[in-house]
Amino acid sequence: MKRVAGCYLLHFDRKIHGAQHYLGYSVHITRRLREHLTGTGARLVRQALRAGITVELVRIWTTEDPKQELALKKTRAPKRYCPKCHRRPGFAVGQVERTPLA
């Protein structure tokens, strides 16, 4: 996959420290995901993996603006925007939902 910048949502197959999602921003999401999955990313994701939790990339909001991560964190509950937790028409399971963000 070519370089994609934006916000992304990771879904955990069970909760860790009360969280079932991780929302992040990266200028290169696939590279960042690889870091997460090899244990060099965010602490929460590392802890989830260590606990045997499956971590899955479920949604991408493409944007070059890193400030959008904060906006998403403030205004949107991650769970509501998780296609795995809230199935929406037109979305196939196992597919990463990708939408542009301002």
Ligand SMILES: [Zn+2]
């Ligand atoms: Zn979810």
